[in-house]
Amino acid sequence: MSILGNRVLRREDPKFLTVGGTYVADLALPGSVHVTFVRSSMAHARIVSVDSTYAQAMPGVLAVYTNDDLGLPKFPTIMGMTNEAMTPPMLASGTVRYVGEPIAAIVAESREIAEDALEQVVVEYEPLKVVIDPVKARTDEDLLFPDAGTNTSFSLDFGGDETLFDDCEVVVELTLANQRVAPCPLEVRSAAAHMSEDGRLEFNSSTQAPHGVRDALATFLDLEPDQVHVVTPDVGGGFGAKGAVYPEDIVVGWCAQKLGRPVRWTETRSESMLGLGHGRAQVQHVRIGGTREGAVLAYRIEVLQDTGAYAGFGAVLPFMTRMMTSGPYKIPRAECASYSVVTNSTPTTAYRGAGRPEATAAIERIMDLFAREIDMDPAELRRRNLIEKDDFPYTTPVDTVYDVGDYHRALDLALEVAGYDDLRAEQVRRRTAGDVRQLGIGLSCYVEITNGLPDGEFGAVEVRPDGKVIVRTGTSPHGQGHVTAWSMLVAEQLGVAIEDIEVIHGDTDVVPRGAGTMGSRSLQVGGAAVNQAAVDVVEKAKDLAADLFEADRDDIVLDKANGRFHVVGTPALSRSWAELAEAAAKDGTALFAEVDLASPGPTYPFGTHISVVEVDTETGKVNVLRHIAVDDAGRIISPLLAEGQVHGGIAQGVAQALLEEVVYDLDGNPLTSTLADYSFISAAELPSYETRFTETPTPVNALGAKGIGESGTIGSTPAVHNAVCDAVAHLGVRHIDMPTTPVRVWSAINDAVTGHGTAKGGR
Amino acid sequence: MQIDITVNGTAESHDVEARTLLVYYLRDAVGLKGTNVGCDTTSCGACTVLLNGESVKSCTVLAAQVAGEEVTTIEGLALEDGRMHPVQQAFQECHGLQCGYCTPGMVMAITSLLAENPDPTEEYIRLGLEGNLCRCTGYHNIVAAALAASQALEMRQ
Ligand code: FES
Ligand code: FES
Numbered sequence: 001m002s003i004l005g006n007r008v009l010r011r012e013d014p015k016f017l018t019v020g021g022t023y024v025a026d027l028a029l030p031g032s033v034h035v036t037f038v039r040s041s042m043a044h045a046r047i048v049s050v051d052s053t054y055a056q057a058m059p060g061v062l063a064v065y066t067n068d069d070l071g072l073p074k075f076p077t078i079m080g081m082t083n084e085a086m087t088p089p090m091l092a093s094g095t096v097r098y099v100g101e102p103i104a105a106i107v108a109e110s111r112e113i114a115e116d117a118l119e120q121v122v123v124e125y126e127p128l129k130v131v132i133d134p135v136k137a138r139t140d141e142d143l144l145f146p147d148a149g150t151n152t153s154f155s156l157d158f159g160g161d162e163t164l165f166d167d168c169e170v171v172v173e174l175t176l177a178n179q180r181v182a183p184c185p186l187e188v189r190s191a192a193a194h195m196s197e198d199g200r201l202e203f204n205s206s207t208q209a210p211h212g213v214r215d216a217l218a219t220f221l222d223l224e225p226d227q228v229h230v231v232t233p234d235v236g237g238g239f240g241a242k243g244a245v246y247p248e249d250i251v252v253g254w255c256a257q258k259l260g261r262p263v264r265w266t267e268t269r270s271e272s273m274l275g276l277g278h279g280r281a282q283v284q285h286v287r288i289g290g291t292r293e294g295a296v297l298a299y300r301i302e303v304l305q306d307t308g309a310y311a312g313f314g315a316v317l318p319f320m321t322r323m324m325t326s327g328p329y330k331i332p333r334a335e336c337a338s339y340s341v342v343t344n345s346t347p348t349t350a351y352r353g354a355g356r357p358e359a360t361a362a363i364e365r366i367m368d369l370f371a372r373e374i375d376m377d378p379a380e381l382r383r384r385n386l387i388e389k390d391d392f393p394y395t396t397p398v399d400t401v402y403d404v405g406d407y408h409r410a411l412d413l414a415l416e417v418a419g420y421d422d423l424r425a426e427q428v429r430r431r432t433a434g435d436v437r438q439l440g441i442g443l444s445c446y447v448e449i450t451n452g453l454p455d456g457e458f459g460a461v462e463v464r465p466d467g468k469v470i471v472r473t474g475t476s477p478h479g480q481g482h483v484t485a486w487s488m489l490v491a492e493q494l495g496v497a498i499e500d501i502e503v504i505h506g507d508t509d510v511v512p513r514g515a516g517t518m519g520s521r522s523l524q525v526g527g528a529a530v531n532q533a534a535v536d537v538v539e540k541a542k543d544l545a546a547d548l549f550e551a552d553r554d555d556i557v558l559d560k561a562n563g564r565f566h567v568v569g570t571p572a573l574s575r576s577w578a579e580l581a582e583a584a585a586k587d588g589t590a591l592f593a594e595v596d597l598a599s600p601g602p603t604y605p606f607g608t609h610i611s612v613v614e615v616d617t618e619t620g621k622v623n624v625l626r627h628i629a630v631d632d633a634g635r636i637i638s639p640l641l642a643e644g645q646v647h648g649g650i651a652q653g654v655a656q657a658l659l660e661e662v663v664y665d666l667d668g669n670p671l672t673s674t675l676a677d678y679s680f681i682s683a684a685e686l687p688s689y690e691t692r693f694t695e696t697p698t699p700v701n702a703l704g705a706k707g708i709g710e711s712g713t714i715g716s717t718p719a720v721h722n723a724v725c726d727a728v729a730h731l732g733v734r735h736i737d738m739p740t741t742p743v744r745v746w747s748a749i750n751d752a753v754t755g756h757g758t759a760k761g762g763r
Numbered sequence: 764m765q766i767d768i769t770v771n772g773t774a775e776s777h778d779v780e781a782r783t784l785l786v787y788y789l790r791d792a793v794g795l796k797g798t799n800v801g802c803d804t805t806s807c808g809a810c811t812v813l814l815n816g817e818s819v820k821s822c823t824v825l826a827a828q829v830a831g832e833e834v835t836t837i838e839g840l841a842l843e844d845g846r847m848h849p850v851q852q853a854f855q856e857c858h859g860l861q862c863g864y865c866t867p868g869m870v871m872a873i874t875s876l877l878a879e880n881p882d883p884t885e886e887y888i889r890l891g892l893e894g895n896l897c898r899c900t901g902y903h904n905i906v907a908a909a910l911a912a913s914q915a916l917e918m919r920q
Contacts, residue, residue, distance in 0.1 A: 013855040016863035017847060017870065019838050020797025026790075112780075186801045186809060186864040186898050236799070236864030237898050269802040479862030479899045640858050644900060648861065651901030675806035675896070683902040684893040688885065712901070 003492050007640045010484045011498065021234035024190035024206045025266045032192065032262035033062055035252055036114040038104040038121045039271065040096035043132070043344040043668020044144070045125035047094060050104055055120035060113035062259060064121065065105045067091040070254060072220050075247070078154075078316050085148035086342055088310035090220075090247045096125070097144055097309035098345050099670055100274025105251050107259065111266075130344045130668040134283060134306040137341040144309065144342045153311035154340040156322055164298045164333055168289025172369045177737045178358045180281035180306065180662040181655070182672070183351045184680055185478075187236020188272040191252045194262035201228045203253055207245075208238040209516030210476055214508045216245040217253045228253075232506030235478030239652070240350030241277045242478070243518040244313055248275070273673045277314065278662050279351020281306035282321070282358045288366045294376050294384045299331050301362050303338035307348055314348025315340040320355025320452060323400045327363040328407045328447040328606055329385040334397040344668040350518065352652055353710045356448040357717055364444045364718035365725075365735070372729065377424075378722070379415060382445050386411065402447060402604045403698050405632065410694050411445055414608035414630040417690055423612060431730050440613045440727025444719035447606040450520035450633075450707025451599065457521075458513040459529030460594035461490055461537045465585050467578035469494065469501045471533075472594075474514020475526035476506050480709065481641045482522060486530045488638060489703075493534035495560030496577060513596065520605075520707025523637060528701045529597035536593035541565060544580045544591070549573075603698045603706035607631035609650075609715035615727040620746025622658055622724050624687055631711045632694045635704035639693070642708045646691050649712020655681035656713075657720035661739050679739075728752070766830050770795065771839025781827060785819075786810045788826035789836060797837040797867045801896070808895030811868035812836050818875035820894070837867035840874065849915040850874050850908070859908035861899035869895050873909045883913055 015021065038050075052064035067089055075087045092103045103123060108114035129142040137144075137151040144151060165171050192204040201223065205213045207230075214230040217223070235242065248265060256263040267275060283304040290296040303322075307315040318338030326334040371381040386407040387394050394402045420441070427439040458474035471486055483503040491498045504510050515521070538558055545565040546553040555568045564574040581591040612626040629646055636642050659679040663671040672678040697704030717738070724740040725733065732752035736744050750756075766783075767776045770793055777792035789795050789812070800822060801809030810822040813835040821834075840848045850870050853859065860866040869892070876883065876891040883891070888909045889902070897905060 009855055010858065010860075012863075013860060014847070016860055016866050017837070017851040017854055018841055020799065020867045021863040022796070023799070023864065025800075026796035184898055186807065186862065186896065187799070188801075234863060236801075237862040239898070269804070269807075481861070644858050644861060644904065647901035647903040648899045649901070652898070674804045675802040676804040680806070680896050680898075682893045682896060683889040683906060686889070686902055688903050688906060689901070 003488050004637050005639065008484060008488055008638060010481050011487060012481060012483050023187050023234050023236055024192055024204050027192055027204055027233060029192050029194065029262045029264055032264045033107050033109055034111040034114045035255055035263055035265040036106050036118055037102040037248060038106065038118060038123065040092060040099055040101040040103055042096055042125045042127060043099050044128040044130045045096050046128060047092060047096060047103065048124040048126050051122040052104065055106060055117040058113065058117050058120060060109040061117050062107040066103065067093045070251065072250065072254065078311070078313055081154055082311040082315045083148055083153045085145045086153050086311035088247060088312065088347065090250060099668060100271065100346060101309065102247060105255065107255055107263065132343055132345060132664050132666060132668050134304050134341050134343055137343050138304060138339060144344065151341045152339055153307045153342050154315040155338060156318055157337040160300065160335055160337065161333065164300060164335065165287065165289040168297050169291050170373055171287060171289040172366060172373050173287045174366055174369060174735060175283065175285045176362065176365060176735065178280045178282040178284060178361050179738055180278050181351065181660045182273055182662050182678055183239040183241035183276060183279055185237030185239055185242060188267045188269055189246060189248065189276060190266040191249050192264040193253050193256035195256060195260060201253055201257060203228060203230045205230055205232055205249060206235050206242060207232055208243045208476055208478060208518050210506050210508055211474065211514045212516060213245055213249060217250065220250045221253055221257060230508045232476055238478045239352045240279070240354055240518055243516065244277060244349055270674050273678060274346050274670060277312065277349025278308065278346050279348060280358060281314065281348045284362045286362045286366045288370050290370065292374050294374060294381050296329060296331050296370065296385045298333040299326055299363065300335045301325060303336065305338060305340040306345065307340045307342050308345045309342060310347045311342060312347045313350050317355040320449065321359040322398060323449055324356050324359035324447065325398045326396050327360060328387060328445045330387045330391065331397065336398060345664055352649065352713045354519065356710065357714045360444065360446045360714050361718045361721065365721060368722050368725065378443050379420060382443060383408065383411060386445060403700050404696055405447065405604065405606045406694065406696050407445060407606055410606060410630045410632055411608045413692055413694060414610050414628050417692060418610045418628045436618050437614045437616055438727045440615055440723040442611040442719045442721065442723025442726055444609045444715050444722065446715045447604050448711060448714045449602050449604055451524050451602045452519055454599045455515035456596055456598045457515055457525040457529045458511065458596055459526060459533045461530065461533040462590055462592040463537060463577045463581045465578055465582040467500060467576065469496055471501060471503045471530055472511045473503065473505050473526050473530055474511055475522040476514065476516040478517065480517060480522060485523065485638050485641055486527060489527055489531045490534045493531065493538055494577065495558060495563035520709035523705050524603055524701050524703065524707060525597060525599060528600065528703050529595045531703060532597060533593045533595040536595065537591060540593060541577065541580045541591060544583050545575055548575060548583060600701045603634065603700050605631065605633045605706040605708065605711050607711060607715050609719035611719040611723040613720065613723040613727055615724060615745060617728065617749055620742035620749065622740060622745060624654060624720065626687060626690065627654070627716065628690045629712065629715060630692045630694060631708065631715065632696050633708040633711060634698040634706040635695055636693055637703065637705060642693065643691055645708045646712040647689060649710060650689055650716040651681055651686055653713040653716030654686060654720050657717045657738055657740060659685065659739050659741065764827065766826050768826065768829060769833045771835055779826060783826045784822055785824040785826045785829060786821040789821060795836050795838050799864055799867060801864065806896070808872060809865055809868045811871045811895060813871055813875060816878060818872045837870060840870065849919065850912040853908040853912035853915060857904045857908040857911055859900060859904045865895065865897040869897065869905055873912065876909070877913050877916060881913060881917060885910065
């Protein structure tokens with residue numbers, strides 16, 4: 001019987017549960033000194049001077065470095081696509097462009113001394129005009145980079161078809177905000193570095209991509225990659241934001257090199273709220289058109305992406321938004337144009353979904369408004385426009401090719417689990433009765449892209465003479481459970497016990513190559529590479545067995561029930577994996593296979609989420625009663641882990657719909673820079689979820705698997721958002737921007753009822 | 764100053780600065796790294812430990828304040844025969860952890876909640892965990908683990 005698809009408990013857990021994980025800050029580093037960063041208190045200013053005389057004189061302070069001391073180059077553009085003038089320097093150079101930007105690095109004997117020294121560094125600023133609103137930034141009235149002559153860091157505009165909506169009986173428009181949020185992994189950024197005796201840079205990093213960190217350190221510090229050894233211990237979450245390399249990482253490596261002492265850095269949460277990249281941050285204008293019978297004929301989205309102060313990964317998020325323009329619908333004509341602009345705020349980056357949740361949020365919200373306009377049930381409108389299962393592979397109007405799907409099945413199952421008709425009946429009852437607590441039902445049909453970047457992955461499997469199996473992977477889990485999942489894949493191919501398998505990741509000396517874990521890529525590329533290596537090692541073992549048995553190679557059988565090889569027909573005479581590994585060792589070789597799997601290309605998970613909320617019309621408070629998630633990520637290898645991914649995604653998605661938002665005042669001062677101010681969602685604000693999987697295997701990879709890491713976030717936000725708007729629609733509210741906080745909901749109701757304000761028309 | 768605290772049943776005595784927080788006493792002086800720090804505003808609960816059997820956020824208590832008292836951390840929760848405590852076990856069985864960073868705090872907070880109320884409702888647990896943040900699990904399986912642990916503890920009695 002196959003182990004795949006079974007509920008296998010995590011092998012990782014006992015350690016975390018009995019002594020806790022080993023995160024970077026937990027590593028022993030005898031004799032280490034501590035780095036802290038002087039950060040800008042101004043959103044936009046010229047640095048007149050940095051006076052560190054007093055700090056340098058403090059006992060225990062080793063050095064204070066500014067950008068000039070480092071002499072390191074600026075960061076490169078993202079894939080050559082972003083405006084070259086807008087890449088970040090290592091430390092602020094002449095100008096600061098957001099509150100929290102690192103200006104100088106202090107190295108001291110202890111963290112306490114370094115923190116005390118922070119207060120002794122005096123930075124003199126000359127304020128510059130602050131640009132915080134991306135709409136304003138787009139006008140180029142005040143520039144962040146005068147040399148660039150523009151605030152636009154990246155754009156995708158292929159011109160528009162003026163006749164796009166000509167044959168539409170009904171056209172609906174909306175401007176909506178996909179607000180800026182903070183990824184908030186529970187472990188903040190942290191690094192530790194020292195020079196080894198043989199002169200190599202040893203670097204520990206809380207990252208999603210150890211090899212990326214190694215290569216960046218080598219490039220900036222002018223070392224060969226093999227002179228840098230990156231080890232990633234346990235990592236307390238990343239959510240995309242730890243996929244990038246940050247200036248602080250490089251500075252820590254530089255200090256270790258420069259001082260010849262072990263160096264460590266762990267930011268505070270308050271620093272992290274400003275220093276770790278933010279997510280989302282789009283303003284969208286959408287337009288949809290079609291017939292009164294509910295055929296959607298045309299759709300256009302214009303995206304204004306807030307890049308933050310420098311053009312990093314956030315600038316190119318619209319690339320992904322554009323790829324998913326028309327969502328799961330068969331829309332004959334669809335367009336996307338995007339403009340990314342810099343503003344005086346923390347640079348944005350990938351955050352769980354990275355560009356795709358934004359696409360889904362836009363089309364799902366306007367689908368609801370369209371349904372309302374033609375007086376059709378939103379589920380029915382979706383059903384009429386979903387791509388049919390016989391249409392795959394399906395090429396969208398923006399030339400994205402969806403691999404495979406059965407979108408109607410997911411919708412139907414979600415409606416059934418929800419008891420949709422009963423919910424609508426209850427809604428009618430409450431509306432008729434004029435209840436204070438109104439019911440809202442929100443749908444979201446989504447399709448998204450996983451493994452969207454064309455990286456391949458490394459995987460290796462080795463069987464040792466003691467019977468132990470060593471698996472090495474280029475992925476870099478930080479909660480996803482790859483040790484368990486990859487063990488399952490290898491156990492399945494080799495017929496060995498999971499306990500005999502060791503999975504190694506996150507050590508650039510032991511794993512030669514790897515792209516890491518992001519974009520829901522790991523199973524379909526990294527898992528597939530490990531799986532292929534396991535298949536290859538079985539083939540090698542069969543060669544060895546044929547020699548030992550002096551039998552025909554094609555007659556060798558691996559009995560997966562006991563992990564032993566025999567000649568067909570004579571199972572009593574068999575050899576174990578250990579014996580074959582021993583034979584290989586005697587030959588001076590190893591029973592070993594490694595694979596560099598080329599990227600098999602992206603896959604497109606899909607599903608339907610339904611949210612049921614209760615809105616208190618007197619206070620505006622929203623209570624999520626139920627959340628139904630039907631997700632299809634192709635073949636499910638580990639239902640336990642897949643479900644866990646969906647759960648976590650849902651919580652982050654609900655958080656965006658209801659609560660979380662990074663807020664700046666007009667002077668660029670952050671108002672949500674601690675966990676006391678930022679509305680990080682808690683257990684008290686969430687229900688238990690009702691999750692189901694449908695499984696439509698993809699032909700793209702050998703496992704039939706698609707990514708599941710981000711679907712929960714992508715599917716849930718619009719469902720909840722639509723549910724909140726649905727709950728108060730009958731009162732005349734057309735749209736409420738996210739996050740739908742009590743104040744916003746209450747104001748929208750009040751405006752609608754009294755006929756005042758702008759809430760009716762959206763923003 | 765010299766501060767004596769009984770940690771996981773062992774008498775500890777360390778010379779630390781008066782401003783040392785309990786969490787750093789545990790991590791740096793005693794050397795128990797299981798208790799994590801997730802914030803600087805008493806918001807996340809990653810640092811939750813038991814003080815005389817009741818949960819506290821150890822980033823909010825000075826080590827000096829609890830001199831002479833008993834502290835239990837994640838490292839001290841397993842049963843005497845080495846098996847995991849029912850709450851720890853329920854976490855594994857219900858997949859109540861992913862990255863593990865919130866986990867020690869969650870486990871300690873739930874242990875304390877169940878001591879207060881051995882037969883809690885889902886709502887009681889959710890409200891009781893309001894001060895313990897997790898970014899990975901969406902709380903679903905943490906709540907499930909708490910409920911499962913309450914049953915296991917009941918059966919043990
Ligand atoms: S570290 Fe966050 S509450 Fe103690
Ligand atoms: S398991 Fe990662 S924060 Fe809870």
